[in-house]
Amino acid sequence: MNIPNSNTDKKITVYLIEDEDDLQEALVYSLEQLGFKASGFSTAAEFYRAYAVNRCDVVVIDIELPDENGFSIAQHLRSASNVGIVFATARGDLSDRVRGLRGGADAYFVKPVHAEELAASIEAIYRRIKAAEASAGRALQPHQPEAPRGTGRWVLKEGDWILYAPDGRALRLTMSERAIVTSLFKQRNKPVDRTQLAAALGGGDLENFDLQRVDAVVSRLRRKATAAGISLPLHAVRGTGYQFQT
Template identity: 45%
Template structure:
């Protein structure tokens, strides 16, 4: 069986796989089929759902559709590639050479075009996982866990492992409000109030701009920011 679990040092080993696709039928078909082949697979409909689970249990491999609402698959791939070593597979209907090149450039290890045969996807997962296992060096200590904090009066974000980011005024207000309810969803109205703006005369899309810009600036400072957009609700900052 393609997904046969292997044994290493007496322990049963199988890759943990997360699949992100907003097509419920495809997602359920792939999760069920791959699970029957012996793989541990969990499905998610968007980036926010993925990030919530990823923060507590990182996977070995992530399978991403590109055309997701909110944060698309390419943005997720670039975001995850800056973190731990993991495998990224694009599973999408976009088939042009430009799309393939863009996907691989943004961090994908493999690029599959829908309709996708279950056996091909399973074989890709197993082959990629084996390659990653050979690249990993068990003798190396695990990377340090970030300890996020706002310092210097709330104007500097630090991850506690040597990286710092000086915030703009809007970023300081935005993150300060999220830190006040760490790990919980803070509604958009509460964030607008934290910015000192009029909740009735404010372009709420500007909150997404602040969050997106903050993530990009953090990535340039080698910081993987656990800032999550909760669709229809607001934002959350959780380790």
């Protein structure tokens, strides 16, 4: 049975993070048979690399993964985007379900997961996201400025995925870069602590979070800006973190 992807001319893209190979393969195959464009990943790192290049519409996450807790992945995604989030896990305790839903998940399934029920949930989530985006677009349309080129100031646009320099040059951000820049923009011209930036990156367990990941993202962003001929006013603040000066 094919479930039609209503209200869209393209297939709904689903990323599945599941480290049990047989289950991952079976769910990806079933979702594709039901009309979705599905891809599977065994680790959070594999997923992040793929998501940075091509975003999905909905991500299905197992909680127990070899390199990162599923709750942390959901927190990271929810802080940086409006992607649909579904948990599919063996953990069925009420406390886990409540934590997952409060942490940003749109739905929570306990294994075994039936593909058609999962597909119906994915479609419902996708429709809600698109309806909310359309509603927000209509509400903002009367006040929408012209393309932010040459405004004389730093501007975040396109859902905070593109940073425009004062001269109009654009820098497209990855998911991690977007999380850092958005946090710095909220407190522009003020130092932002590295732990705050780590939290923006999805470091829910800050005690075990490697703060050098923040430095790595900032360093990569600076190199990318330099390569694009953009002088990025992103400065290290000794003993604190970083500051975006405008």
